[in-house]
Amino acid sequence: MERMFKICEKSKIWFSISLIIIIIGMATWLFKGLNLGIDFKGGTVVTIKIGKEFDVVELRKSLEKYDPQIDVREIEGYEVTIRSNKITTDEVNQIFNDVKTKYGLKDDALRSIDTIGPSIGKELRRSAIISTLLATLGILIYTSFRFELWSGLAAIIALVHDLLVTISVYTILQIPVNSSFIAAMLTILGYSINDTIVVFDRIRENRKLGKYHDFETLADASITQTLARSINTVLTTLFTITAIYIFGVPSIKEFALPLIIGILSGAYSSIFIASPLWVIFEKKQGQKV
Amino acid sequence: MKTRGRIYFIVTTLLILFFSYVLVNGLTIGDYQVKPLSKIVKLGLDLKGGVYVEEEIVDKNVSKDTIERTRDLIELRVNSLGVSEPIVAITGSNRIRVEIPGIYDPKAALEQIGKTGRLRFVGPNNDEIITGKDVKDATVGVDQRTNAPVVQLKLNQEGAKKFAEATQKYLGKQIAIYMDEDLVSAPTVQSVIPDGEAIITGSKTVEEAKRLAGIIKSGALPVKLNPATIRAIGPALGAEAIPTSLKAATIGIILVMLFMLLYYRIPGLIADLALMVYMIITALIFTVALKATLTLPGIAGLLLSIGMAVDANVLIFERIKEELKLGKSLRTAIDAGFKRAFTSILDSNVTTLIAGFVLFFIGTGAVKGFALTLIIGVLSSMFTAITVTRFLLKSFVNAGWITSSKFYGA
Numbered sequence: 001m002e003r004m005f006k007i008c009e010k011s012k013i014w015f016s017i018s019l020i021i022i023i024i025g026m027a028t029w030l031f032k033g034l035n036l037g038i039d040f041k042g043g044t045v046v047t048i049k050i051g052k053e054f055d056v057v058e059l060r061k062s063l064e065k066y067d068p069q070i071d072v073r074e075i076e077g078y079e080v081t082i083r084s085n086k087i088t089t090d091e092v093n094q095i096f097n098d099v100k101t102k103y104g105l106k107d108d109a110l111r112s113i114d115t116i117g118p119s120i121g122k123e124l125r126r127s128a129i130i131s132t133l134l135a136t137l138g139i140l141i142y143t144s145f146r147f148e149l150w151s152g153l154a155a156i157i158a159l160v161h162d163l164l165v166t167i168s169v170y171t172i173l174q175i176p177v178n179s180s181f182i183a184a185m186l187t188i189l190g191y192s193i194n195d196t197i198v199v200f201d202r203i204r205e206n207r208k209l210g211k212y213h214d215f216e217t218l219a220d221a222s223i224t225q226t227l228a229r230s231i232n233t234v235l236t237t238l239f240t241i242t243a244i245y246i247f248g249v250p251s252i253k254e255f256a257l258p259l260i261i262g263i264l265s266g267a268y269s270s271i272f273i274a275s276p277l278w279v280i281f282e283k284k285q286g287q288k289v
Numbered sequence: 290m291k292t293r294g295r296i297y298f299i300v301t302t303l304l305i306l307f308f309s310y311v312l313v314n315g316l317t318i319g320d321y322q323v324k325p326l327s328k329i330v331k332l333g334l335d336l337k338g339g340v341y342v343e344e345e346i347v348d349k350n351v352s353k354d355t356i357e358r359t360r361d362l363i364e365l366r367v368n369s370l371g372v373s374e375p376i377v378a379i380t381g382s383n384r385i386r387v388e389i390p391g392i393y394d395p396k397a398a399l400e401q402i403g404k405t406g407r408l409r410f411v412g413p414n415n416d417e418i419i420t421g422k423d424v425k426d427a428t429v430g431v432d433q434r435t436n437a438p439v440v441q442l443k444l445n446q447e448g449a450k451k452f453a454e455a456t457q458k459y460l461g462k463q464i465a466i467y468m469d470e471d472l473v474s475a476p477t478v479q480s481v482i483p484d485g486e487a488i489i490t491g492s493k494t495v496e497e498a499k500r501l502a503g504i505i506k507s508g509a510l511p512v513k514l515n516p517a518t519i520r521a522i523g524p525a526l527g528a529e530a531i532p533t534s535l536k537a538a539t540i541g542i543i544l545v546m547l548f549m550l551l552y553y554r555i556p557g558l559i560a561d562l563a564l565m566v567y568m569i570i571t572a573l574i575f576t577v578a579l580k581a582t583l584t585l586p587g588i589a590g591l592l593l594s595i596g597m598a599v600d601a602n603v604l605i606f607e608r609i610k611e612e613l614k615l616g617k618s619l620r621t622a623i624d625a626g627f628k629r630a631f632t633s634i635l636d637s638n639v640t641t642l643i644a645g646f647v648l649f650f651i652g653t654g655a656v657k658g659f660a661l662t663l664i665i666g667v668l669s670s671m672f673t674a675i676t677v678t679r680f681l682l683k684s685f686v687n688a689g690w691i692t693s694s695k696f697y698g699a
Contacts, residue, residue: 134651142640
């Protein structure tokens with residue numbers, strides 16, 4: 001007897017796990033909103049390396065004269081980010097000088113200054129939505145053409161699942177969302193579908209062989225046969241992207257984190273979401289294997 | 290067949306190792322020199338530090354000619370800063386992107402770029418005497434009396450005539466010099482100036498005088514600009530980003546290679562060689578063919594693509610394993626493995642390419658750069674994983690060093 005993992009049998013459990021994460025994420029989105037970074041909202045962020053321990057509360061107090069709502073935060077590596085949507089370029093220079101004198105720093109303590117106008121966010125949002133829709137549509141057309149409509153639909157749902165899970169993790173943990181997040185989401189869109197296609201390719205092949213007589217067994221067998229590949233590919237991808245997350249500078253981490261979440265979610269959905277969904281779709285249609 | 294297989298495998302392996310060595314360390318043969326990759330690659334602003342500004346043209350319905358003229362004028366101004374390799378380019382329909390490496394003060398950069406550059410000499414009755422149009426040349430000099438830096442103006446014929454008349458008329462009175470809305474200086478006319486030479490005092494440093502001269506010389510911008518994005522990246526950030534990314538890349542790549550070797554043994558070793566070919570091809574396409582600029586998201590994209598590049602090989606090797614388990618001979622199993630893995634490699638990569646192309650054509654800035662990494666990565670990994678791995682694996686099997694199918698995954 002062929003060894004086989006019974007995935008489809010317990011599809012309710014797999015769907016529930018995903019649904020819980022997504023529902024919590026979407027509820028947080030509704031009530032608390034995404035933590036939009038300056039790329040979307042506009043404003044200025046100054047990052048300065050203090051290089052030693054410092055009192056964030058005290059620093060914030062001393063900078064309140066520029067903007068009572070000024071946001072001052074310590075980030076790892078004894079660095080501070082100062083965020084405001086009111087300060088001018090003149091004031092940015094004054095703030096840096098203030099911090100410089102206060103902690104006896106040199107000019108090279110300035111890590112970065114980012115000022116984004118309000119028009120950028122709108123454009124970014126628009127191009128993100130258009131690219132997501134177009135890419136999804138393109139993938140749907142291709143998979144429906146190469147496989148069949150129900151495979152295409154199941155693959156797209158798995159894809160949307162990965163995007164929603166990634167957004168959910170971001171809303172739940174309130175991680176700031178910037179343009180690099182959008183780029184990462186669009187990358188997930190391209191990569192996570194890979195795993196699903198590999199499983200569907202195996203289903204297509206096994207179906208032609210005519211060895212399995214119901215959809216569940218067909219799907220379970222195909223998942224089991226491709227499982228080693230799914231795990232190994234996720235591992236090798238995670239090796240490099242996690243290395244950059246651990247050793248990289250903050251701005252590259254910002255890009256690596258959503259990718260890690262998306263890759264994990266992509267592996268999960270290709271096994272536990274896409275194929276069980278496809279089985280349900282085919283059965284609803286009254287198809288025969 | 291044995292000898293041929295051995296020669297093919299050894300020569301190819303040596304070639305791969307040789308090219309990898311040259312790309313990392315460079316090579317000098319006589320007068321001919323091949324620079325190492327690290328010397329050829331162009332670094333993005335986020336890796337070398339500098340100021341990035343996106344200026345939005347405020348005026349509506351500006352013609353393409355005017356936008357191009359504005360870009361050229363900004364280029365002149367930025368060039369007068371004397372930094373190496375600044376970039377001034379039109380992005381989108383109404384924006385001009387400016388990247389100035391080596392300057393970390395966004396305010397100074399903004400002033401240099403964004404001043405509309407309307408220079409006016411105004412008399413006591415608020416009457417305009419001369420404007421930027423009357424200026425032939427602007428240079429930096431030193432005021433003999435105070436040793437302070439000044440901007441020396443050389444007026445054209447018409448300007449000289451107007452200036453001579455005005456200095457006569459306002460002898461002993463003040464003339465105000467405005468740059469846009471800012472009062473630059475208001476000297477008192479001490480003598481009639483007939484030869485068309487005027488100076489502007491009030492600059493605190495030579496750099497400031499140089500900037501002012503640069504703006505005056507390049508002339509007024511035809512449109513009003515509004516900075517939509519300003520980024521300044523300090524020099525330390527890039528200095529830190531490069532070694533940490535290199536470290537991450539080294540560790541990540543070694544882990545991937547070790548994993549492949551330990552899990553798949555002989556095919557794993559061959560996948561590692563193919564991965565090296567993949568890295569050589571991708572690096573060459575990037576630096577030599579496309580002359581692309583390396584940015585932080587680009588590094589992340591390249592590393593991600595290395596992790597993904599072995600995917601096609603993983604698919605093939607898993608298939609070979611299955612075929613071997615069915616009791617097929619090593620050669621038949623390898624052929625079948627490649628053949629049967631092909632459709633899934635093709636379909637999964639095409640879907641990634643679809644997303645890549647959409648991103649490339651719709652995305653802007655960093656997203657576009659990343660999409661390019663994605664597309665090149667997918668195409669060259671498909672090529673190396675299929676052709677290079679196949680050639681090396683077959684040569685190795687033909688060489689007959691190791692014939693037990695146990696070492697091939699059975």
